[in-house]
Each structure stands twice: as structure tokens, then as C-alpha cells.
Amino acid sequence: MDEYRKLTNEVGAPVADNENAITAGPRGPVVMQDVWLMEKMAHFNREVIPERRMHAKGWGAYGKFTVTQDISRYTKAKVLQPGAETETFVRFSTVAGERGAADCERDIRGFACKFYTEEGNWDLVGNNTPTFFIRDVHNFSDLNRAVKRDPRTGRRSAQNNWDFWTLLPETFHQTTIVMSDRGIPASFRHMHVFGEHTFSFYNEKNERVWCKFHLLTQQGIKCLSDEEAERINGMDREYHGKDLYDAIERGEYPKWTMYVQIMTEEQARAHYENPFDITKIWRHKEFPLIEVGVLELNRNPENYFAEVEQAAFTPAHVVPGIGFSPDKFLQGRLFAYGDAQRYRLGVNHNQIPVNRAKCEVNEYHRDGAMRTDGNYGGAPAYTPNSMGAWTAQPEVMEPPLEISGAMWRYDPKDDPTDDCFRAGGELYRLMSEEKRQILIENTARNIQPVTANIKYRHAVHCYLADEEYGRRITEAMGLCMDKVKELAALDNNGLIAATLKPDQV
Ligand code: HEM
Numbered sequence: 001m002d003e004y005r006k007l008t009n010e011v012g013a014p015v016a017d018n019e020n021a022i023t024a025g026p027r028g029p030v031v032m033q034d035v036w037l038m039e040k041m042a043h044f045n046r047e048v049i050p051e052r053r054m055h056a057k058g059w060g061a062y063g064k065f066t067v068t069q070d071i072s073r074y075t076k077a078k079v080l081q082p083g084a085e086t087e088t089f090v091r092f093s094t095v096a097g098e099r100g101a102a103d104c105e106r107d108i109r110g111f112a113c114k115f116y117t118e119e120g121n122w123d124l125v126g127n128n129t130p131t132f133f134i135r136d137v138h139n140f141s142d143l144n145r146a147v148k149r150d151p152r153t154g155r156r157s158a159q160n161n162w163d164f165w166t167l168l169p170e171t172f173h174q175t176t177i178v179m180s181d182r183g184i185p186a187s188f189r190h191m192h193v194f195g196e197h198t199f200s201f202y203n204e205k206n207e208r209v210w211c212k213f214h215l216l217t218q219q220g221i222k223c224l225s226d227e228e229a230e231r232i233n234g235m236d237r238e239y240h241g242k243d244l245y246d247a248i249e250r251g252e253y254p255k256w257t258m259y260v261q262i263m264t265e266e267q268a269r270a271h272y273e274n275p276f277d278i279t280k281i282w283r284h285k286e287f288p289l290i291e292v293g294v295l296e297l298n299r300n301p302e303n304y305f306a307e308v309e310q311a312a313f314t315p316a317h318v319v320p321g322i323g324f325s326p327d328k329f330l331q332g333r334l335f336a337y338g339d340a341q342r343y344r345l346g347v348n349h350n351q352i353p354v355n356r357a358k359c360e361v362n363e364y365h366r367d368g369a370m371r372t373d374g375n376y377g378g379a380p381a382y383t384p385n386s387m388g389a390w391t392a393q394p395e396v397m398e399p400p401l402e403i404s405g406a407m408w409r410y411d412p413k414d415d416p417t418d419d420c421f422r423a424g425g426e427l428y429r430l431m432s433e434e435k436r437q438i439l440i441e442n443t444a445r446n447i448q449p450v451t452a453n454i455k456y457r458h459a460v461h462c463y464l465a466d467e468e469y470g471r472r473i474t475e476a477m478g479l480c481m482d483k484v485k486e487l488a489a490l491d492n493n494g495l496i497a498a499t500l501k502p503d504q505v
Contacts, residue, residue, distance in 0.1 A: 009035075009036055009039060010039060010043075015036055018036075021034050021037050022034040022037075049309070049310075049344060049345065050343065050344045051098060051099040051344075052093075052340070052344065053144065053340060054095050054096070054144050054148075055093035055094070055095055055110040055112075056093070056097065056098050056099045056101070057093055057094050057097050057098065057099055057100070057101045057103070058091045058092055058093030058094075058110065058308060059091065059092055059093075059188070059240065059241035059244050059245070059308065060089060060090060060091040060092070060301055060307060060308040060311060061089075061090055061244060061245075061248055061297040061298075061299065061300055061301070062087065062088065062089050062090075062297070062298070062299040062300075062301070063087075063088045063089075063090060063253070063295060063296045063297035063298050063299065064085055064086065064087055064088060064295075064296055064298065065079070065085070065086045065088050065113075065115055065258070065293060065294070065295045065296075066083075066084070066085045066086075066293050066294050066296070067079075067080055067081060067082055067083060067084045067085075067292060067293035068082075068291070068292075068293045068294060069082065069290075069291045069292055069293065070082045071201075071260065071290065071292055072203065072204075073203060074201040074203055074209050074211065074260070074262060075201035075202065075203055075211075075321040075322060076202065076203050076204045076320060076321040077117070077119070077122070077201070077319050077320065077321030077322050078117060078118055078119050078319070078321075079115050079117040079118075079119070079122060079319060080292060080293075080321065080322075084293075086115050086116060086117050087115075087116045087358065088113055088114060088115050088116070088295065088297075089113070089114045089116075089307070089311060089354055090111065090112065090113045090114075090295075090297055091110070091111075091112045091308060091311050091313070092109055092110060092111055092112075092188040092240070092244070093109065093110035093112075094107045094108075094109060094110070095107050095108055095109075095110060095127075095147070096144075096147040096148055096156070100237075101237070102233040102237040102239075103233075103237060103238060103239045103240035103241060104184055104224060104228075104229040104232045104233050104239055104240065105184070105229070105233070106178060106179075106183040106184050106226070106229070106442070106446065107178070107183070107184075108127045108128060108129050108174075108177075108178060109127060109128040109185060109188065109191060109193075110125075110126075110127055110128075111124075111125075111126050111127060111128060111188075111193035111194075111215075112124070112125045112126070112311070112313035113125075113295065113313075114311070114313060114317075114354075114355075116357065116358040117319050117359070118358075118359050119319040119320055119359065120317070120319050120357050120359060120361075121317050121319075121355075121357045122317060122318055122319045122322060123313040123314055123315065123316075123317040124195055124213060124315075125313045125314065125315045125333075125337070126193055126194050126195045126196050126213065127193065127194060127196060128182070128185065128191040128192060128193050128194070129174060129177050129178075129182075129194060129196070130194045130196060130212075130214070130281050131173050131174050131177070131196060131278065131279055131280070131281055131423065132174055132196055132278045132279060132329070133165070133168075133170070133171040133174045133175070133279070134168060134170060134171060134279070134329070135170055135277050135278050135279045135328070135329050135412060136328060136329065136412075137328065137329060137331070137332025137333075137336075139168065140329075140332065140336075142164065143164065145160075146160045146161055146163070146164035146165075147160075147161050147164075158446065158447065158448075158449045158450050159449065159450050159451065159454070162447055162450045162454045162455075162458065163450075163454050165458075166454055166457035166458050166461065167457070167496060169413075169420035169421070169461055169492055170279040170412070170413075170420045171279075172420050172421055172424045172461045172465060173279060173281075173420075173421075173423040173424040173427065174279070175424075175458075176424045176427055176428065176439065176465075177427070179439055179442045179443040179446060180427075180431070180435065180438065180439045180442070181223040181225075181435055181438045181439070181442075182221070182223055183223075183442065184223060184224040184225075184226070184228075184229045185221075185222070185223055185224070185240075186222035186223055186224050187222065187240055187243040187244065187247075188240055188243070188244050188254075189217065189219045189243065189244065189247060189254040190217060190219050190220060190221055190222035190223075191217060191221065192214065192215065192216045192217055192221070192256075193215045193217075193256065194212070194213065194214050194215070195212060195213030195214075196212075196278055197212070197278055197315070197325065197327050197329065197330040198210050198211070198212055198263075198275055198276050198278075198325040198327050198330075199211050199212070199213070199318075199322060199323065199324060199325055199330075200322070200323040200324065200325050200398075201260075201262075201321060201322060201323070202321060202323060202398050202399055203321070206398070206399045207399070208265060208323070208398070208399050208401070209262050209263065209264055209265070210262070210263040210264075210265070210268055210275060210276075210325055211260045211261060211262050211263070212260065212261045212282060212287075213258065213259075213260055214258070214259045214260070214261070214289060215256035215257065215258050215259075215295060216256060216257050216259065217254070217255075217256055218254075218255040218256060218257060218294075219254055219255070225438070226442060226445060244297070245300050248297060248298060248299065248300050249300065253296050253297055253298040254296070254297050255294055255295065255296045255297075256294070256295045257291060257292075257293075257294055257295075258291075258292040258293050258294070258295060259289035259290060259291055259292060260289070260290050260292055261282050261284070261287040261288070261289060261290070262287065262290060263275055263282060263287055272417060273417055273418075273419070274412065274415065274417065274418070276325050276326045276327040276328075277327070277412060277418075278327055278329045278330070279420070280423065281423050301354075306352075306353070306354065307353075307354045308354075310345060310349070310352045310354060310355070311354050311355065312337070312341040312344075312345055312349050312350070312352070312355050313337065314333075314334075314337030314338050314341070315330060315333045315334060315337065316333075316334045316335075316337060316338060320396040320398075323398045326401070326403065346368070346369050346370050347368040347369060348368050348369065348370050348371050348372070351370075351371070351372055351373050362376075362390040364381065364382070364383055364390070366381050413492060420461075421461060421464045421465035422465075424461075424462075424465040424466075425464075425465035425466040425469065428462075428465060428466045428468075428469045429466060436469075436472070440472045440473055440476045441476070443458075443473060443476070443477075444473070444476035444477055447477060451502035452479065452502065452505055453499040453500065453501060453502050453503075453504050453505050454499070455477045455479060456479060456483065456484065456487055456499050456505050457487075457495060457496075457499050458473070458477075459473050459474045459477060459479055459484045460484055460487045460488045460495055462474075463484050463485070463488050464488055470484060470488075483505060487499065487505075
């Protein structure tokens with residue numbers, strides 16, 4: 001333990017006494033001259049950094065991604081070429097709870113994976129569901145305010161939660177998933193994870209296809225009931241973090257098989273739903289899963305704050321061969337993450353070791369708080385320059401994308417192909433009787449404190465998705481089926497108008 005022997009101050013000078021403040025006389029006051037004490041207190045006061053606005057509670061691990069199949073016909077990304085092996089860092093999270101929240105809450109789980117590729121970092125920032133609640137960036141901060149704390153009481157509010165969800169019918173599919181048995185995974189190891197959005201691939205010939213990422217757990221799906229989760233949260237709020245850490249320490253490395261779904265540009269133009277709407281899924285029968293490789297997590301971080309808390313992921317980080325799509329929700333995310341991280345960690349957060357690329361980085365950014373890498377010394381600071389310093393690489397330019405239509409604020413609900421209930425209804429019909437019963441019971445329990453007008457909205461949505469789903473949820477919530485049918489005949493605006501006030505129904 002020699003390395004632990006010598007205590008020093010911040011700049012390496014030995015500290016003589018770390019227990020007894022310097023005082024004026026044995027019973028007198030502390031003197032300013034105890035500079036080591038001042039340093040210690042001042043540092044402590046600054047140890048907390050802002051938590052992530054959402055996904056604040058999380059756990060991370062390192063691993064590797066190995067490509068086992070050949071998808072080079074779709075993408076030229078080196079990280080996805082046959083046989084490629086790439087170091088990764090993954091962070092799992094809950095969404096609504098703060099940094100101290102319990103792990104086993106009913107919520108979606110975040111999955112963020114940094115691939116340290118030879119062409120730069122690629123971050124896949126997804127969740128454990130194949131779809132999302134909403135599809136316009138405008139709604140994102142509101143979703144989080146609805147699921148986080150009420151401004152008056154400071155408490156989480158089922159009323160706010162369900163009010164928001166049921167006013168936006170596109171949330172229905174995701175709400176069904178969150179209320180199902182999958183709403184509380186038994187561990188991070190026992191859940192699938194998804195990129196959710198439509199992304200793009202382009203190959204060596206610069207031909208583009210659209211794609212979605214799916215990582216299916218090799219450990220199998222396991223979930224917790226509300227009762228089990230309640231008991232666990234009472235005993236161990238860090239249950240999922242412990243499970244991941246312990247499994248890796250035991251040498252039981254969790255693995256996920258990566259698959260992609262591919263849609264050509266022609267198929268996208270002819271598709272019966274908007275393929276860039278994150279609240280829609282691409283059906284596996286029409287767009288089968290194509291295997292890519294295996295993600296394995298095999299090393300725990302050495303220091304939670306340095307590596308997990310300071311990790312910064314953004315969907316804006318892609319590498320040649322992988323691109324974005326017209327999904328307007330994804331477009332909003334491209335700005336949000338870096339902006340949040342410049343505030344949360346500082347402008348030079350990509351120099352923090354867990355975030356730093358493993359390949360050479362030459363970006364002309366200079367200075368800024370906490371610049372620790374030598375700041376490129378005397379190398380040219382502007383471009384273009386005549387010194388032959390770093391130049392752009394047009395060979396990695398992605399193919400141009402044809403777009404059409406006037407610039408405007410389009411509401412997807414005005415699109416005649418838009419159906420907010422189709423996928424939720426299909427999911428319900430796919431469930432076994434046991435899973436349907438769990439879904440109904442979980443929903444009824446969760447929505448119980450909410451006023452009847454909002455319960456009616458949800459019952460109508462369930463009914464529009466599937467007659468049996470609607471009937472069972474109506475019974476479980478103690479509502480009137482005739483009223484549900486009457487409300488179901490209205491359009492969305494009519495339903496909202498008829499259920500706006502608690503005493504209306
Ligand atoms: C417009 C929509 C969205 C916005 C504006 C948004 C914004 C953010 C922001 C600001 C953070 C915190 C970043 C940080 O401080 O490091 C975050 C974290 C996260 N978001 Fe989103 N988000 C959106 C949608 C989504 C979607 C659709 C997914 C999943 C597909 C997702 C997955 C995550 C994950 C996994 C994290 C945690 C990353 C980590 O572990 O550090 N978000 N989001």
C-alpha cells in the first residue's frame with residue numbers, strides 16, 4: 001500500500017496534519033492560516049456537478065463490440081465491417097428519477113453506447129423500447145416536466161403524467177409498453193435495447209438506406225412485478241447497478257446481439273406510415289432483423305464519477321457510413337446533448353478520458369475552461385491556412401438527400417396515414433393472457449389516483465387500439481363502457497374537449 005502513504009495538498013506539498021485545525025490556543029478559534037483546511041472545504045463545496053436533466057441515475061461498464069456478419073453492402077463504417085472489434089463504454093439509466101432515485105421504478109431505461117472507432121467516436125443513444133412517447137422536439141421538455149416533480153408540491157404526480165400522455169395520442173404505444181411487464185426490467189442485463197430512431201447507412205458507392213438498430217439480450221428477458229420492485233426498492237435502491245457490477249466481477253459478461261432493419265429510399269417513399277416518425281415501428285415481417293454482431297460488457301469502471309457521471313453521449317456523434325434521417329425528433333436531439341454537456345461538464349468535456357476518442361483529434365477548437373491537452377501548442381489556429389494544416393476530407397461526404405414540400409409547422413395528426421393506436425393494439429394482441437392481465441393490473445394501479453376524465457381518455461385510446469383492451473381497462477378502472485364507446489366516436493379534438501375538466505365525465 002506504499003502508493004497510499006503520503007498525503008499532499010492539491011499541488012503536491014506534504015500535509016502535516018489532516019485531523020486538527022490550527023487554532024489560536026488549545027481552545028481558541030480557527031485561524032485563516034490553516035490553508036489546507038480552506039482548500040479542503042472549498043473543494044468539497046464544488047464537488048457536485050449538475051445532474052443530467054433526465055436519465056440522471058445510471059450505471060456504466062466498458063466492453064467490446066465484435067462484428068460477426070457482413071453488412072458492408074449497406075454501410076462503409078469501419079466499426080461495422082466484418083470481423084471489426086471496437087472498444088465500447090455503455091451507460092444504462094432510468095429517465096424520470098433524479099441521481100438518487102431507486103433503480104427499480106416503472107420507467108423506460110436508457111442505453112447509451114460509445115464506440116471508440118478508428119474513425120472517431122460513434123454514440124448510439126437509445127432506450128429499452130423500440131418506440132418513443134412523442135415525436136416533436138417541442139414536446140420533449142414538457143414530457144419531462146410531466147413525469148418529473150410537480151412545481152407546487154415538489155412530488156411526482158400521476159395526474160400530470162397521465163394528463164400529458166392522454167392529451168397526445170401518439171404516446172399510446174409507449175405507454176402500453178411502460179405499463180406492461182417490461183416496464184420494470186429485472187436487470188439491465190435482461191432487457192433488449194434499441195436505437196429507436198430511423199438512422200441512415202451509406203456504403204462505399206455512396207448509396208443510402210434507412211436503418212434502425214436493435215440489440216437483443218442474450219441473457220433473456222426478465223422483468224419485475226410491482227410488488228417485487230417495491231420490496232427491492234425498500235431494501236436496495238442501487239439494485240440494477242449492483243447486478244451489473246457483480247455480474248461483470250464474476251466474469252459473467254452480459255451480451256447483446258446487434259441487428260439492423262433496413263428500408264430503401266424507394267420503400268420509404270411508398271411506406272404506409274411515416275418511416276421517420278419515432279412513435280411508429282417497422283414491422284419485422286416487412287423489414288426483417290439482419291444480424292450484425294455482438295456487444296459484450298466485460299470491465300467495470302475504476303471510478304464512478306470520473307467515468308460514469310462524466311460520460312457524455314450524443315446522437316450527433318456519428319462516423320462515415322452512418323448518418324441521420326429526416327426524423328424531426330432526432331434532429332432536435334442533435335443539438336440538445338452537446339448543449340447540455342457544455343453546461344453540465346464544460347466546453348472541453350470531450351477531453352475527459354471516458355469521452356476522448358482513441359484516434360487522432362484535430363478540430364481547430366482552442367482554449368476554453370479546463371483545456372488540459374496542450375491546446376495544440378503552436379499549430380495553426382485558423383483555417384484555411386497556407387501551412388498545410390488539417391484540411392476537410394470530402395471523400396467522407398454523405399450522399400445528398402432529396403426533400404420536398406414547403407417549410408411549415410406540420411402536425412402529423414393531419415396526415416391521413418397517421419394511426420396512433422395501430423402498434424399498441426398489435427402489441428396487445430401479441431401478448432399472452434398472462435401478460436395482458438399484468439398490463440391491465442399495472443395500468444389500473446398506476447392510474448388509480450388520477451381523475452376520471454383522464455382515465456376516460458386512456459380507456460378510449462385502449463378501445464380504439466383493441467376492443468378487448470378497451471373493455472378490460474374500462475372495467476379495471478371502474479368506468480362506464482357505454483361512455484367509453486360514446487367518447488370513442490369523437491375525433492381527437494372532440495375527445496379532448498369532452499374530457500378537459502375533472503367533473504365533465
Ligand atoms: C428531442 C428529444 C430529446 C431530447 C431534447 C433529449 C435530450 C437529452 C438530454 C439533454 C440529455 C442529457 C445529456 C447529458 O447531460 O449528458 C439526455 C440524455 C439521454 N437521452 Fe435524451 N433526449 C431526447 C430524446 C431521447 C430519445 C428518443 C432517446 C432514446 C432513443 C433518448 C435517450 C437518452 C439517453 C439514453 C440519455 C442518457 C445518456 C447518458 O447515459 O449519459 N433521448 N437526453
